Amino acid sequence: MTFEDTALYRDITDFAHDSPMWVRHGAELWTEAGLLVFVGLFAAAWWRARRDSAHAFAIAALAPLATAVAYVCSELLKSVVAEERPCRAVAGAAASLSACPPHGDWSFPSNHATIAGAAAVALALVRRALLWLTAPLALLMAFSRVFVGVHYPHDVVAGLALGTVVALVAVRLGTGPATRLARAMRGSPAPVVRWVTGPGRPSRPAAIPSYEMPADR
Template sequence: MTAHFDAGLYRWVTHLAQQTPVPLDDAVRFFSDYGLGLFAVLMLLAWWRARPGDAARMATALAAPLVVLLVFLVNDAVKSLFDEQRPCQTIHVATVEPCPGLGDWSFPSNHTAIATACAVALLVANRRLGLVAVPVAVLMAASRVWIGVHYPHDVLAALVVGAAVAWPAALAARRAAPAVERMRGTRLLGPALGRDPAGAPAGGTAGGTAGGAPPLR
């Protein structure tokens, strides 16, 4: 397969990576391989912070993992349509990460799409956490090129796919607010979804009292 239009940029980035201190490359590689775990922590925080809030906020927090799964499935389907080999299979350069084998397709980047989906879902569920997640997602995208496993256009396309799918999906999750409100009224799910000790849903109207604690912001 022939090199792509951004092959020159890919060569420049991978060459720069070879000139940097090994500890920095190791740190970037570790983040690139395992950094998605940071988003899992942020989503847990979004759920926790949604407990005193309204049902729509909790619905978007609960939906965040499902939004990420949807984006992964869409992105992986796109990946299978193009069957693009990794740049390190096409362009023979030294890379920080060992090159994935033939058939491990490159376009678009799954890591980047997942990171983008997490950031977008968090923006909808909790703006403050989302503003933390967005730069982390951008760094994830850059790291995939830095370690040599993706072209720049792989991660740019994944950013687009991730945002385009995750944004409407996360907004649509607000429609589940009535169901969340009902579940908050149950003994089994109420504590996890934000029911207060008196038995009323947090923020609450249904069966609650006017003197309840105000939601945290």
């Protein structure tokens, strides 16, 4: 880590301690419970995609899976880097608002930021307009991890970047097979399977050709 990064961590945590009580409590709540907002968005995207094309349903189904893959990648990278948490490593810094994770729960990259970044991008792939909602939520989640004192700024930047890349790659690679699977599931004889995938987009009825009676001659 750089001196500038440590100094920025101190500035943010000092700012957190100078913030009003409701801001501090809000940050502590959001930094954990905020992930549930993305879960709710995943559920809403799946429900909406049940009445859309198999391709759209496949992307909606892949969104949480891509986020889970990003989380696993983050955990693997954590075990390789093994960076100590700033709430334990930075001398003279303000006490963290959230409990400092135990030794061995490494800092780089931020799992929360990785999940938020992956979820934001994956949901935007489901519906592009969602990016106006998911991007600010992901940035707020990332900032909250530094604000409550459990991550360095570079931890959350790396987490957002990792989540974005993994989500893009996972959805791109998985869309083809997932689309074929969605079509097969929608034709399944099992009612539960058909309910999960939904009826899909109703097909338009074929146009009925009109015939004109020949004129009498």
